[in-house]
Amino acid sequence: MSNLFDLLVAGLATGAIYALVAVGFTLLWQTSQTINFAQGEFVMLPAFLMLAAMHVGAPFWLAIILGILLSMILLGLAFKLLLVDPMMRHGVLPLAIATMALAIGIKEAVKQFYSAEASPFPSIVPTGDVSILGHAVSLQSIGVLVVAILAVLGLTTLLNRTSLGHQMQAAAQNPTVARIIGVPVERMILLTFLINAFLVALASLLITPIYLAKFSSGEVLGQAAFIAAIVGGFNQVRGAIVGGLLIGVLDNLAAAYVSTQYRAAVPMLFLIVVILFRPQGLLGRAEERTV
Amino acid sequence: MKSTLLVGAVLTIMTATSAHAQAIKLADVAELSGGGATVGTNWKNGIDLAIEEINAKGGVLGRKLEVTHADSQSNPGVARAQVQKALDAEPYVLLGPGYSGSVKVTAPLAAEAGIAQIMGGEAAELTQQGNKYLFRTSFGQQSSMPKVAKYIHDEMKAKSVAVVWVNNDFGRGGRDVVIKELDRLGSKVVADLSTEAGQADFAADVGKIKAANPDAVFVYLNEEESARILKELKRQGVTVPLMGETTLIGQKVIELAGDAANGARGHVGLTTDAPVDLIKAFREKFSKKYNYVPDHNGLKGYLAVYMVKATTEKMGKVDPKKFADTLHGLTIKAADEPGILMDVTFSDTGDIDRQSFLVEVVEGKQVVKQVLPKVK
Numbered sequence: 001m002s003n004l005f006d007l008l009v010a011g012l013a014t015g016a017i018y019a020l021v022a023v024g025f026t027l028l029w030q031t032s033q034t035i036n037f038a039q040g041e042f043v044m045l046p047a048f049l050m051l052a053a054m055h056v057g058a059p060f061w062l063a064i065i066l067g068i069l070l071s072m073i074l075l076g077l078a079f080k081l082l083l084v085d086p087m088m089r090h091g092v093l094p095l096a097i098a099t100m101a102l103a104i105g106i107k108e109a110v111k112q113f114y115s116a117e118a119s120p121f122p123s124i125v126p127t128g129d130v131s132i133l134g135h136a137v138s139l140q141s142i143g144v145l146v147v148a149i150l151a152v153l154g155l156t157t158l159l160n161r162t163s164l165g166h167q168m169q170a171a172a173q174n175p176t177v178a179r180i181i182g183v184p185v186e187r188m189i190l191l192t193f194l195i196n197a198f199l200v201a202l203a204s205l206l207i208t209p210i211y212l213a214k215f216s217s218g219e220v221l222g223q224a225a226f227i228a229a230i231v232g233g234f235n236q237v238r239g240a241i242v243g244g245l246l247i248g249v250l251d252n253l254a255a256a257y258v259s260t261q262y263r264a265a266v267p268m269l270f271l272i273v274v275i276l277f278r279p280q281g282l283l284g285r286a287e288e289r290t291v
Numbered sequence: 292m293k294s295t296l297l298v299g300a301v302l303t304i305m306t307a308t309s310a311h312a313q314a315i316k317l318a319d320v321a322e323l324s325g326g327g328a329t330v331g332t333n334w335k336n337g338i339d340l341a342i343e344e345i346n347a348k349g350g351v352l353g354r355k356l357e358v359t360h361a362d363s364q365s366n367p368g369v370a371r372a373q374v375q376k377a378l379d380a381e382p383y384v385l386l387g388p389g390y391s392g393s394v395k396v397t398a399p400l401a402a403e404a405g406i407a408q409i410m411g412g413e414a415a416e417l418t419q420q421g422n423k424y425l426f427r428t429s430f431g432q433q434s435s436m437p438k439v440a441k442y443i444h445d446e447m448k449a450k451s452v453a454v455v456w457v458n459n460d461f462g463r464g465g466r467d468v469v470i471k472e473l474d475r476l477g478s479k480v481v482a483d484l485s486t487e488a489g490q491a492d493f494a495a496d497v498g499k500i501k502a503a504n505p506d507a508v509f510v511y512l513n514e515e516e517s518a519r520i521l522k523e524l525k526r527q528g529v530t531v532p533l534m535g536e537t538t539l540i541g542q543k544v545i546e547l548a549g550d551a552a553n554g555a556r557g558h559v560g561l562t563t564d565a566p567v568d569l570i571k572a573f574r575e576k577f578s579k580k581y582n583y584v585p586d587h588n589g590l591k592g593y594l595a596v597y598m599v600k601a602t603t604e605k606m607g608k609v610d611p612k613k614f615a616d617t618l619h620g621l622t623i624k625a626a627d628e629p630g631i632l633m634d635v636t637f638s639d640t641g642d643i644d645r646q647s648f649l650v651e652v653v654e655g656k657q658v659v660k661q662v663l664p665k666v667k
Binding site: 003006007010011014116118119120127129138140141209210211212214216217220251252253254255260261263 | 326458484485486487489490491492494496498499501502515518519522523525526527528543546547548549550
């Protein structure tokens with residue numbers, strides 16, 4: 001029983017990170033029909049940007065800020081202007097393939113310019129644990145959960161409670177009408193790219209102390225987040241959150257109770273079941289996009 | 292008188308040229324570039340240092356040693372081609388490669404040529420194929436794991452053990468031997484956990500360890516995964532003693548795992564930190580010549596050359612055909628041949644028996660806690 005509790009906590013902590021990445025996934029899809037297969041690499045890269053900043057002498061807190069800003073410029077602004085905009089007019093599929101190429105490019109570049117070996121990465125949460133319901137729970141797990149929940153709460157507040165958020169939603173749901181009523185659609189789309197870049201940088205900061213900074217660490221994350229987004233509902237932010245948490249917990253339970261070898265297959269099987277019986281995802285709405 | 296002098300001079304020149312012509316030729320194939328570059332470069336430098344020392348003292352049976360180095364690029368295919376090329380030049384003994392995979396594909400070539408091969412690989416299977424020409428410079432898993440199991444049972448007094456291993460040839464080889472030995476000694480294996488190479492998340496594995504509640508955990512993973520599981524063990528508050536092999540307490544793991552590596556213990560066959568005077572002297576000579584501190588691969592290369600010297604002197608002649616036979620079952624004592632650094636015995640399969648070390652990570656540094664004696 002204590003084992004199950006530990007697994008749930010660890011699963012929720014990893015799931016919260018998947019959720020951050022999956023939310024970014026759905027945001028890009030909603031506003032610009034971008035399926036970003038480089039999302040995992042987007043999580044891997046900010047850690048290296050932060051490490052690079054620390055190499056040139058920046059203290060950790062400054063490296064975090066620089067890393068997040070640089071991520072927003074590279075993975076938000078530059079990604080949209082240099083890759084998404086030119087490819088978009090050729091359709092969803094060429095763009096998706098272009099992001100796959102980008103994933104390979106980012107991975108190889110990190111390997112070449114940094115190292116193929118893993119590097120340690122400092123944690124923003126101190127080590128140690130607290131007692132919850134008689135169980136020792138690590139501060140790191142709690143820290144990851146808290147930061148991820150705050151980020152998601154902040155995002156949903158922005159989307160649902162502010163005029164900016166309403167404009168973003170309008171731009172996502174019906175760009176033509178949004179344009180007619182004066183919503184600056186292009187700027188709203190750019191904003192979602194910046195938000196995605198911020199979320200992946202945050203995920204990077206949370207996950208890298210556990211997984212270590214390595215060029216290949218995005219592969220697992222990208223896949224998990226992609227599955228999470230589809231399971232939860234590709235067109236719903238809250239769907240992505242639920243999907244992320246669910247996949248995190250499922251992955252840990254599978255590793256513990258099924259087998260380590262097949263752990264990666266269990267979320268996939270779950271994905272197949274969801275697609276067969278509820279194709280729009282657990283919390284998703286059936287797509288009604290028309291031309 | 293004049294003619295005597297002339298004859299003498301001619302004779303001297305002749306002897307000098309013939310000694311030069313009859314230098315004993317060794318061939319080295321090592322990982323000088325690619326992923327194993329650190330391994331191969333240490334190995335090569337160790338060889339060069341030993342040869343320089345031996346030649347400065349007059350060589351082996353009055354003949355100098357010569358070595359050619361070839362680069363396997365850390366690739367078994369290239370290693371095979373380079374070994375074939377080296378064997379065509381009919382060397383006295385073949386040195387290297389260091390990677391088990393490269394040894395596996397080159398050993399049949401050397402055996403076919405009837406040339407002894409002294410190599411750096413550690414996979415258990417290498418010396419279990421009935422090859423009569425293959426010799427190790429360090430422990431294979433079948434030599435190191437019994438020592439690990441004995442330490443877990445005798446010193447850690449663990450009645451129950453969780454074994455975590457990486458699911459590849461290296462991990463499975465070690466796991467099979469250690470579980471057999473633990474069973475034999477009477478320590479119960481309460482969790483037998485296979486993990487994947489490159490695995491990032493160890494939360495579930497550590498959860499299973501906690502559930503099994505063992506007296507000790509034996510961790511046998513590659514470096515990065517070792518660091519990740521050490522962090523996860525600390526994160527989930529596992530405080531039972533951790534035991535491993537060379538990979539668990541390596542410098543890279545300590546760097547990656549930080550605090551979490553403290554307290555981890557491991558068995559190490561060769562380390563330049565060993566409290567052995569001859570090894571300390573070696574480390575000093577090596578560092579002086581190459582401006583860096585060697586790892587255990589530098590020791591292996593150095594030992595390989597002194598194995599050639601001791602065996603040849605034992606035979607009393609340079610005979611490549613008899614070399615392997617002589618080295619089988621041979622015990623070389625450091626008192627007789629200081630270059631061998633520690634007393635060592637070679638088995639009929641080319642495996643070695645030698646004292647080894649129990650290392651603990653204390654405040655981010657490897658500290659040798661105990662010297663484990665030879666098995667026999």
